[in-house]
Amino acid sequence: MQFRIGEAAKRAGCKVETVRYYEQMGLLPQPSRSEGNYRLYSEEHLAQLRFIRHCRSLDMPLEDIRNLLTLRERPREHCAEINALVDEHIDRVNSQMALLEQLRESLLTLRSQCAGPGYTDSCEIVRELSTCECHDS
């Protein structure tokens, strides 16, 4: 079975442009072409596209995915590199979460400053933002 790009995109749950983008970025091998120059994807292409989309749904950067694809093609090597790659990504996600948590705290504190319906010039939110000391020195 061969699929044109629209079908491939639909099956992988992404847009046509995204599929072309992956090809351009070297994540998807160039497919064969029809007589009218349409891309024709095989089942294997499709599997690879799904692989990419699944990794992306885990928010892995394209470069990591590129590395995973390469590693996958050396089946007799130990999977330590793969684990390391996943671990690093988990670390990234963890530190993003820590950052967001701090952000949330700061924002909630800021928000709680407003004493309720009042005028802008006496709003503590505005005041706190305007008299920041952390960005002064």
Add this chain to the structure above:
Amino acid sequence: MQFRIGEAAKRAGCKVETVRYYEQMGLLPQPSRSEGNYRLYSEEHLAQLRFIRHCRSLDMPLEDIRNLLTLRERPREHCAEINALVDEHIDRVNSQMALLEQLRESLLTLRSQCAGPGYTDSCEIVRELSTCECHDS
């Protein structure tokens, strides 16, 4: 007191290019210029730059900051819009956190699949990524 851009940037804890960028984006009014065409910032410029940097440290998008700056200049209006703006941002942060939490779960599950030192072609991480069903249909 007047400051040149390097001094202003240092005081606000950002790079020179960032200050110029804010000016270009209309977040900072154009400062006066010296004879040699150097930007000369006043204390007020500096305060506004700090305001922007502080909002940015809360990860507010520049457009929100632009709105805040506008709202701040209408001191006799009610601060409801300001509150709404902050609330929306808090919502964004909350949903980002929820997303990241899910991501973290998925990644930890994925990571735990690997049975330890083994070969790539029998690694469950690779298998799980390759046989994704969520991106198939």
Add this chain to the structure above:
DNA sequence: ACAATCCCTCTAGTAACTATAGAGTCAAGG
């Protein structure tokens, strides 16, 4: 006088797409 350091404008690069523009391909209906 000269070097180091600052500053200027303009342009391009980052990540991962998304969205056009302008053209070609293909199947079905009248």
Add this chain to the structure above:
DNA sequence: CCTTGACTCTATAGTTACTAGAGGGATTGT
């Protein structure tokens, strides 16, 4: 046979908030 519509092609620019560089001018210190 012709046309309409859906699909595809390439190439280019836009998104966000900066960052980095080229190629030049200004200022400062010795």
